[in-house]
Amino acid sequence: MSEDERILIDEFEKNSAETVRTSISEFKGKLYIDFRVWSAGAADSLGEVRPTKKGLTISTEILPDLLKAVQLAIRHVKGGGKVAEDGPQSDFPE
Numbered sequence: 001m002s003e004d005e006r007i008l009i010d011e012f013e014k015n016s017a018e019t020v021r022t023s024i025s026e027f028k029g030k031l032y033i034d035f036r037v038w039s040a041g042a043a044d045s046l047g048e049v050r051p052t053k054k055g056l057t058i059s060t061e062i063l064p065d066l067l068k069a070v071q072l073a074i075r076h077v078k079g080g081g082k083v084a085e086d087g088p089q090s091d092f093p094e
Contacts, residue, residue, distance in 0.1 A: 033057070033066075
């Protein structure tokens with residue numbers, strides 16, 4: 001993969017004016033995952049959507065940490081949204 005190449009992995013609608021795109025790119029020999037908000041409000045004169053500053057780019061090395069955080073958030077929401085008094089759960093199964 002060249003440094004100016006992005007591979008689009010997924011895209012979903014955030015709201016009526018914005019989508020979130022997940023892509024993979026390479027920079028200085030390392031792979032990165034980018035979660036970026038794209039907006040029609042940021043459209044150019046041709047009416048194409050453009051990326052916004054809203055987003056998150058992480059090294060693939062910490063992708064498992066992000067996955068763990070998302071899974072904990074899902075568990076929290078499904079559990080009624082109660083916040084544990086002892087902070088983040090440390091017993092999450094790997």
